[in-house]
Amino acid sequence: MKEINSKVASIEESIFSQMTSLANQHRAINLAQGFPNFEGPKFIRNALKEAVSKKAYGQYAPMPGISPLLQELKNHYRESYQLYYDEKSEITITNGATEAIMVSSLALLEPGDEVILFEPFYDSYPISAKLAGADIKVVTLREPDFKWNSQELRAAFSPKTKLVYFNNPNNPTGRVFTKEELNELLALAREFDAYILSDEVYEFLTYDNHHHIPIASLEGAKERTLTISSAGKTYGHTGLKVGWLAASPQITHACRMVHQFNVFSVNPMAQYAVAVGLQQNEKYIPQLRSTYEKKRDLLFNALKETPFTPIKPQGTYFILAKIPEAKISEGLNDLALCKQLITQSKVATIPPSAFYSKSQEGALFLRFCFAKDDATLEEAAKNLKSFF
Ligand SMILES: Cc1ncc(COP(=O)(O)O)c(C=O)c1O
Numbered sequence: 001m002k003e004i005n006s007k008v009a010s011i012e013e014s015i016f017s018q019m020t021s022l023a024n025q026h027r028a029i030n031l032a033q034g035f036p037n038f039e040g041p042k043f044i045r046n047a048l049k050e051a052v053s054k055k056a057y058g059q060y061a062p063m064p065g066i067s068p069l070l071q072e073l074k075n076h077y078r079e080s081y082q083l084y085y086d087e088k089s090e091i092t093i094t095n096g097a098t099e100a101i102m103v104s105s106l107a108l109l110e111p112g113d114e115v116i117l118f119e120p121f122y123d124s125y126p127i128s129a130k131l132a133g134a135d136i137k138v139v140t141l142r143e144p145d146f147k148w149n150s151q152e153l154r155a156a157f158s159p160k161t162k163l164v165y166f167n168n169p170n171n172p173t174g175r176v177f178t179k180e181e182l183n184e185l186l187a188l189a190r191e192f193d194a195y196i197l198s199d200e201v202y203e204f205l206t207y208d209n210h211h212h213i214p215i216a217s218l219e220g221a222k223e224r225t226l227t228i229s230s231a232g233k234t235y236g237h238t239g240l241k242v243g244w245l246a247a248s249p250q251i252t253h254a255c256r257m258v259h260q261f262n263v264f265s266v267n268p269m270a271q272y273a274v275a276v277g278l279q280q281n282e283k284y285i286p287q288l289r290s291t292y293e294k295k296r297d298l299l300f301n302a303l304k305e306t307p308f309t310p311i312k313p314q315g316t317y318f319i320l321a322k323i324p325e326a327k328i329s330e331g332l333n334d335l336a337l338c339k340q341l342i343t344q345s346k347v348a349t350i351p352p353s354a355f356y357s358k359s360q361e362g363a364l365f366l367r368f369c370f371a372k373d374d375a376t377l378e379e380a381a382k383n384l385k386s387f388f
Helices: 015-025 042-052 067-081 096-108 124-131 150-156 179-191 249-260 268-279 281-304 325-329 334-345 374-387
Strands: 091-094 114-119 135-140 161-167 195-199 225-230 243-246 309-311 318-322 365-369
Touching: 015 334, 042 268, 067 091, 067 243, 067 268, 091 096, 091 249, 096 124, 096 161, 096 195, 096 225, 096 243, 096 249, 114 124, 124 135, 124 161, 135 150, 150 179, 161 179, 179 195, 243 249, 268 281, 281 309, 281 318, 281 374, 334 365, 334 374
Parallel strands: 114 135, 114 161, 161 195, 195 225
Antiparallel strands: 091 243, 225 243, 309 318, 318 365
16 A cells, blocks of 8 residues: 555654543543633533524534624724734634644645744644644743743744744743743744744633733734634633634635635534623633632642642643652653653643653653642642652
């Protein structure tokens, strides 16, 4: 038989699936994959029920998305960030942010183009870039504050740079980037005429006095930015798989042409539920932030009572914690310790070296997800303490 596509042949099962299946096998508490184990908001489930009874929502949705959702997203960007997107020509509903990332990559990139990734990266970025045939340059966000080094960033740009994959608020570091940092990235993108794919799926999960600024809202950014977000994290139902992509009419058109022959359109019932969800934001988002901030503090403080050194996240629902020196000296890296914790302590985490391709720093950390009910977080903390 002839070989399958060589780019696809090298892709492995994602680290999230691997760790979740190991967690299930050992009945471990799953702090690995990023999804809540508690009930999401009732208004989403009620809206889903309501959508089922609407005859029109049993048929294909329009290719770009249903108009109530497009309209709500337009309102959201305008009211939250003074960012003006035309719902007819600049917003497209996708099957989660994952589809939006792939669609953007396929719409923009060609063999010979270069892309820039910040590591640790979300694992779909390098795969999407690779499938589109682009060459990857990596810039490392280094601990403890996970800022980029300005010289390293500038050196990664070249006249061939077409796209920068940027995730803010950042998974797994928990960074919420400042306006100064965004301006620095934007200035380079403008100088080298590169597009920015800004993955903002954790836009509402920011804590303390940190607030999300979409890079597209900065002056001169919108025309070269693809703003991507998703309802899964915000509305506590990752199974909704409703994401979106907002960009200039030219980029939107190209992305829609890929979307059209990939998924064509997204489940209209799920889209309707998200439109209803967005209407609740004024009341809902402050509650969401305060719930997650308490969970962050619970897990952060619990990890501080173990030999791990947790780094307090400014956003997202993940904590990176440094592996104790003693374990590193025993020759344990993140993956080995992760497996030990699953089998011996019944706690599953993610080994972040899967999110690095240049630096070895990932091997020094584990990633913990705190989107879990308090009892689960407390039990995990107890197990972790007794491991050492
Ligand atoms: C940074 C980042 N981008 C994208 C996604 C995928 O989002 P969706 O479930 O909407 O496809 C995730 C999910 O964990 C994520 O963490």
